[in-house]
Amino acid sequence: MAEVKTEQPFAQSSMKTYSLVELVRGAPTTMADKGPDNTVFAFPVVALLELVIALGVSALLMIVALLKNAPLEELANPLVTTDPAKAPWYFMGLQELLEHMHPTVAGVLIPTLAVLFLLAVPYLDRSRVGAGKWFGGAREKRVVWFTAIYALSVMPVYVVLDNAFPVRELLRDALPPLLAQAVIPALIMAAIVAIPVFVVARTSGQKATARQILLALFTLLLFSAIVLTVAGFLFRGPGFKLFFPWDMPDGYNPLNNF
Amino acid sequence: MASLVDAVTRSRVWRSFFRHGFPDNPLDRSLVMTTNIFFHLHPVKVNLKSLKVTYSFGLGVITVFLFVTLAITGTLLMFYYVPSVERSYGDIVILQTQVPFGQLFRNLHRWGAHLMVLAAVLHMARVFYTGAYKPPREFNWGVGVVLLILTLGASFTGYLLPWDQLSFWAITVGTSIASYEPLMGATIKKILLGGPEVGQDALTRFYALHIMVIPAFLALLIALHIWRVRKDGGLAANET
Structure with a gap:
């Protein structure tokens, strides 16, 4: 009778007892060799903290809901346009931008670039230095302060100036529409962003890190969005013209748009 | 005992x-x-x-809790609301004047939605400024970006439902921004609105997106997002 060959998944004895699998460069991503164990059991500490947050948010939300009613205007009427007609507050930054440049640039190109930039962030800055620490270092903190103050001061000036002397209107007859409406306003916006990034890149003494450039870009994006949103939401009144929020004509109150 | x-x-x-x-x-x-x-x-x-308050300010937990609050209050609102051009506005008026605590629940839903957008943006800023997107957390940062967009979508689709002048013109303005996309703009707008302008078809679609599609994706991605925080070694704070 022929001997049936049984399958053997593992060799019973091998001369080789171990092998080199991989060399890992840089800091390990695991918790191994990370100094003294500074951990606690998540239960009940984290569960209790989350309960405290839940109660705090509930209390705050309940107080707001008791004090202020959600707005309800008249029945929707496609024949009667409200003045101004505004998007929800988180899109007012985009609607404000629409006042300053071609709608494809303001409504499509810039938001698409912003989302792509956000998605690309961790792939542009691959270093693990400073992870888990606010800003990461003294110089990084200064970059954030500089770009935040820059955006908070330059963007309002841009809104007011471009409103008083609208580039796209002044150049309407002098240049082809594509240049006047899209290219030149986009270049102005690009310059507003590029100047502080250039300053950050050049003044760092040594070569600026990817983290520092990203901090500058993200801060510019965040604080410009805040300025544009506030401008559109609070300072735009009837005819989508600029007014002080407390000085709106026709009894229009921008806070009723929440 | x-x-x-x-x-x-x-x-x-x-x-x-x-x-x-x-x-x-x-x-x-x-x-x-x-x-x-x-x-x-x-x-x-x-x-x-990672439990230090001034590190995370609990913003992620706050956002998730607001999502849960919105799901609960939203379900209660659904009991009294029909997404119809003829009925919706009247349903809201009845909800506010005749349903016990109806006004309160609508207020909670409205202000909770605004707060959730705010909390999500602040959470993203916190994660960015603490460098918590760095490897190995790249993927989870991307999930977070998608969650922020979904949050805006949830809020935007809900904005139309009261069917008053505020919601009608806000959605008209908002969807016209989408139509400026040179190649697909008109198509995107038509898919969103189901027609050339905001009407019953738009209300039907926004309702379906608002109560089913977007919350389902949000719930799924929130679970992925939190689970991934654990898989990537907890909050980045413990690496300093």
């Missing part, structure tokens, strides 16, 4: 629910996290640094 507690916790019914003892020891404190579907999204142990 003690023997009653004992009798309950030793009963077959109790033990079929909870597969661990009272969590006052390391083993049961581990089991309570790993055997509960909600707790298991968390790690069993956390670094004390």
Whole structure:
């Protein structure tokens, strides 16, 4: 009778007892060799903290809901346009931008670039230095302060100036529409962003890190969005013209748009 | 009393629910996290640094809690609301004037939605400024970006539902921004609105997106997002 060959998944004895699998460069991503164990059991500490947050948010939300009613205007009427007609507050930054440049640039190109930039962030800055620490270092903190103050001061000036002397209107007859409406306003916006990034890149003494450039870009994006949103939401009144929020004509109150 | 507690916790019914003892020891404190579907999204142990309030400000937890609040209040609103051009506005008026606590629940839903957008943006800023997107957390940062867009989508689609002048013109303005896309703009607008302008078709679509599609994706991605925090080694704070 022929001997049936049984399958053997593992060799019973091998001369080789171990092998080199991989060399890992840089800091390990695991918790191994990370100094003294500074951990606690998540239960009940984290569960209790989350309960405290839940109660705090509930209390705050309940107080707001008791004090202020959600707005309800008249029945929707496609024949009667409200003045101004505004998007929800988180899109007012985009609607404000629409006042300053071609709608494809303001409504499509810039938001698409912003989302792509956000998605690309961790792939542009691959270093693990400073992870888990606010800003990461003294110089990084200064970059954030500089770009935040820059955006908070330059963007309002841009809104007011471009409103008083609208580039796209002044150049309407002098240049082809594509240049006047899209290219030149986009270049102005690009310059507003590029100047502080250039300053950050050049003044760092040594070569600026990817983290520092990203901090500058993200801060510019965040604080410009805040300025544009506030401008559109609070300072735009009837005819989508600029007014002080407390000085709106026709009894229009921008806070009723929440 | 003690023997009653004992009798309950030793009963077959109790033990079929909870597969661990009272969590006052390391083993049961581990089991309570790993055997509960909600707790298991968390790690069993956390670094004390990641619990510091001034590190995370609890913004992620606040956002999730607001989402849960919105799901609950939203369900209650659905009991009294029909997405129809003829009925919706009247339903809101009845909700506010005749339904017990109707106005309060609408207020909670409205202000909770605004707060959730705000909390999500602040959470993203916190994660960016603490460098918490750095490897190995690249993927989870991307999930977060998608969650922020979904949050805006949830809020935007809900904005139309009261069918008053505010919602009608806000959605008209908002969707016209989308139509400026040179190649697909008109198509995108038509898909969103179901027609050339905001009407019954738009209300139907926004309602379906608002109560079903977007919340489903949000719930799924929130679970992925939190689970991934654990898989990537907890909050980045413990690496400093």
